[in-house]
Amino acid sequence: MAELSDAANPDIIDAAERRWAYAVAGVVVFVFAVIVLAGVHWAAQPPSNVEAIDASRLHLAGEFMEGNLGTEMQPDGTAVVRVLAQQYAFVPQCIVVPTQTRVAIRVTSPDVVHGFLIAGTNVNTMVVPGFVAEVRTRFDTPGAHAMPCHEYCSVGHEDMWARVEVVDRQEFVRAYGQQRRASCVRQ
Ligand code: CUA
Numbered sequence: 001m002a003e004l005s006d007a008a009n010p011d012i013i014d015a016a017e018r019r020w021a022y023a024v025a026g027v028v029v030f031v032f033a034v035i036v037l038a039g040v041h042w043a044a045q046p047p048s049n050v051e052a053i054d055a056s057r058l059h060l061a062g063e064f065m066e067g068n069l070g071t072e073m074q075p076d077g078t079a080v081v082r083v084l085a086q087q088y089a090f091v092p093q094c095i096v097v098p099t100q101t102r103v104a105i106r107v108t109s110p111d112v113v114h115g116f117l118i119a120g121t122n123v124n125t126m127v128v129p130g131f132v133a134e135v136r137t138r139f140d141t142p143g144a145h146a147m148p149c150h151e152y153c154s155v156g157h158e159d160m161w162a163r164v165e166v167v168d169r170q171e172f173v174r175a176y177g178q179q180r181r182a183s184c185v186r187q
Pocket of ligand 1: 086087088113114115149150151152153154156157158160
């Protein structure tokens with residue numbers, strides 16, 4: 001019974017325990033290093049997306065010009081929503097999106113930091129001037145969601161609200177299929 005006598009040998013037990021102690025210490029050091037590095041990395045940049053944009057020229061050129069705001073269906077069947085968050089309104093005031101569709105929401109600000117949150121979903125990001133915040137999501141059921149600004153952005157902050165209308169995908173295609181931009185703001 002060599003195994004039994006090996007197992008009872010204190011040297012072998014010590015060596016095995018030491019190996020496990022090193023392995024566990026290694027895991028702890030690794031996890032700690034990941035936490036520290038990730039914390040420093042994310043603290044050094046704005047949340048969600050690091051994409052710089054010239055906040056002073058949003059209205060002059062590029063994707064955040066007025067005519068480009070709102071929901072745009074892509075050739076691959078996904079949707080891109082472009083929103084401007086500014087003191088003290090979102091443009092557009094109402095976003096319409098289809099259900100069962102991958103939606104990328106791109107938001108930026110020409111003035112100060114705003115918050116972008118869609119109530120009842122996990123969409124929640126800061127909007128920092130000079131950067132484009134991008135959130136990818138998907139709405140499974142039709143309905144309406146409130147969309148308040150949740151970063152204090154000065155005196156008009158509490159009036160800075162918009163809303164999101166989630167429309168059944170077939171209905172959406174019927175209503176907006178011919179248009180390049182979809183918006184539930186009545187014009
Ligand atoms: Cu915008 Cu608070």
